[in-house]
Amino acid sequence: MKALIVSAILLLAPGAVLAAEGPITEARQLAELKRYDDAVAVLNAAKAQRPDDAELRLTLARVLSWKGDYRAASAELAGLPGAEAATIRGNLAYYQSDFATAQARYTEALTIAPEFDEARDGLTRVAAARAAEGPKWQVDAGTEYSGFSGSDQPDWNQQSVQITRRFNANRSAAHLRLVRYSQFGLNDGEVELGLAGRLGDRVSVYASLAGSPDADFRPEGRMAAGGAVRMTKSVWLTFDGRRDRYAAARVTSAAWGMRYEPHDGWALSSRMIRVSPSDSDAQTGYDLRLDGTIREGLRFYAGLADAPETVAAVTIDTRSAFAGIAWDMTQITTLRAGYGRDDRENTYVRHGFHVTVSHRF
Structure with missing residues (x-):
């Protein structure tokens, strides 16, 4: 132009x-x-x-x-x-x-x-x-249900609402997210504020802060930041960092990897993950993810992971498989649905189902 x-x-x-x-x-x-x-x-x-x-x-x-x-x-x-x-x-x-x-x-x-x-x-x-x-505002409303096998753990569920405002010609965005968690027979709420943006055509970054007042099992506070750097036309290097503050421990996570985009609408991502709890030794793992386009307006993702997972301040190696779809019902409304299976070592197997509706205006 x-x-x-x-x-x-x-x-x-x-x-x-x-x-x-x-x-x-x-x-x-x-x-x-x-x-x-x-x-x-x-x-x-x-x-x-x-x-x-x-x-x-x-x-x-x-x-x-x-x-x-x-x-x-x-x-x-x-x-x-x-x-x-x-x-x-x-x-x-x-x-x-x-x-x-x-x-x-x-x-x-x-x-x-x-x-x-x-x-x-x-x-x-x-x-x-x-x-x-296009639209500058987006509202996402979602729910998730988790059932368990190999454990008498009661079912989990959560509900979330997120409001996002785009600016700077859609190169930047700010969001507010509210989540209600029901786990272990207890309820926690969480508030998150975040910013994301592109710095030129080669760099994207994000950062967020979250907190759960009077938390029973969620982190009392969380800081996260990361981004991606384009190395070639189709290759990005990625980095994600996070620190969770629980009443009993601090947990620091870092993930670094690569995303390969061979065609528009397709991407293959791989990351190495390291989780360092303050009360135990660091653990490492990895994840793999494929994103693709089935047809115009219909996309999918699928992936595998073998990485440490922290739940209620306890970090345990977990094997996961996940998949989902995103369907543009109209030009301004998108439906997302997915399934995830987490095999938490010697603890439980969790089956999670989630649905989210996004509306842009």
Whole structure:
């Protein structure tokens, strides 16, 4: 998208054909070849001779914005009035997915010069980008039931509600999650706050805090963080860390692994897992997971794990198998369902079933 904007400006900008503006013409030609550093050097040399030349500064701000040096471009625009300066400020905001600011700057430019086509085109791009963003809010409501074999453990169940707000052109999100757990004949509640986001096209991160007031079996507090780094077009390295604070112990978990995405809608993930309780030796394990697309609007996942699991502050090696589906019932509503089997060593075998409905608006 940025390349199309650059090409259009280079073709339409009137200064590109004026011989008197030699440095500007040369810089635009270099920019068209994506030789942005050379274009910046030409403009800076000319600016040293004519520091108050507004046209030079505007062109330099444009080239810096195309180069991706948004801070320097913004600094170059400082104090410059007029429709073109306002439009370039709008472009800077648009390139960074700040569509509200971009719209305000393009509108400002049209207030100054109602026939300024570049600003009008900018408003059209902003409208299209906002339409492509889709819903900003999501509500997830779910329930889970667990039965046991090999043990007289009473059945477990839990209910949860999560509200998520997306922002920054859907590159970031914040959520609030409320969960009620019924286990061991007792009830605990938990509140979780979390943030997640993408840092460019190669890095994603997340962090969350959770707590269970007056907990009987859940952690009294929990901190979690992690992320992924894209190494190639289809390979990501992942890391997840977590620390649970129980009344009787502290449990630190770390998992690191790789995710391979051979095609859109398909991924194979593998992680090594290490769990370190404060009251016993560290234990290690692994998990494997496959995500795929059956058809448009219908996805599945399946996996295996042999890893330590902490329940009520007790960490025991557990072998697990799990699978599930996600069905887009409409463009804004998704149904998820799944099954998991946990064989907790010398303790019990748990069969868990869960259903979640997600609605976006």
